[in-house]
Amino acid sequence: MWPAPFELIYAGRVLKPSYPIRTDRLILRPFTPADLDPLHAIQSLPEVSRYLYWGPRDAEQVREVLETRIGQSALLEEGQALSLAVELASTGELIGDGVLFWHSRLHRSGEIGYVFHPAHHGRGYATEVGRALLKLGFDGLNLRRITGRLDGRNEASARVLERLGMRREAHLVENEMVKGEWTDELVYAILQREWRARR
Template sequence: MLRPDYPIRTERLTLRPFAAGDLDDLHALTGDPQVVRYLYWEVHTPEETREALARRMGQDALTEEGQWLVLAMDLDGRVIGQVVLKWASRVHRQGELGFVLNPAFHGRGYAREAAEAMLRLAFEGLGLHRVYGACDTRNEGSWRLLERLGMRREAHFVEDELFKGEFGDQYIYAVLAREWRARQAISSR
């Protein structure tokens, strides 16, 4: 079980549960075709974003496997993205990492900062053994970020899913707790 102490502060971001006042910033994500291109949802209407926000507001803890922890990436009071951790398996101590960032903030290290904090929660807070991330092979920004986080490419699934009307390829990346701890020890020197 994981109930983080909020807010979680990184160098430049505040990671926190979504709140009712985040509707416009969230719609900037969910309503942007560029953002949702490689995600499982389509562009949201304002009403669909309102419903999505209500769901996210309740995803602030992991109490059983299968749940998602969904946190807003807050930069000076503006939500610029979200970072997520799924508790995929209690028995196998597995989790899944994900992130979505407003394109206006790409290339500045915000997603990496948030994802590193989420990996810390996964390994130190939840006691996971392995965290993986999946992305469309065409989503170079995402798979490059997974590599910068110290994750290794474990699989390349070819046309494994019918995704938005076409079969697509998918990469799977992962990192083990011991690998993550070794990387943290090196970076703290």
């Protein structure tokens, strides 16, 4: 198990990870301007955005996204997101990203998400990143509840959340219009005490 990769300032309960964060096979780190081309190689693929709100992005759109993500390396206030580039430790290749949202200080709630290049699907990397994000949320930010939301057709992502010990709490039928069609949404969640019991 990797060491606690964060600094806590208890007066305001903020999360400033100590980078890089290393898992068994991956390195999680802040985004940098050098990530533009590999990030574009991921986000320009139609299969990557199939179950997401956005479609394939051109270079300029990815540049704008990257500028935002570069500034998301710590959680200082509720409503913010922590965006992490995911590299293969063995090669340094950027293969995807993970995100931890801090929704509410009062309710101590957050959400995780992840996106990977299709060439790296099916190898357990999303589960590995999910575990790291849960640790950051529960140990680093002392969240009480973390959710994961996904398109109801995304069976592979649902299996990832289940492997993380998250329970399916809702199946919302045709609740959103996404890219011109009504889509179902699944909501998964896990409580801090449940996550700690699993460890």
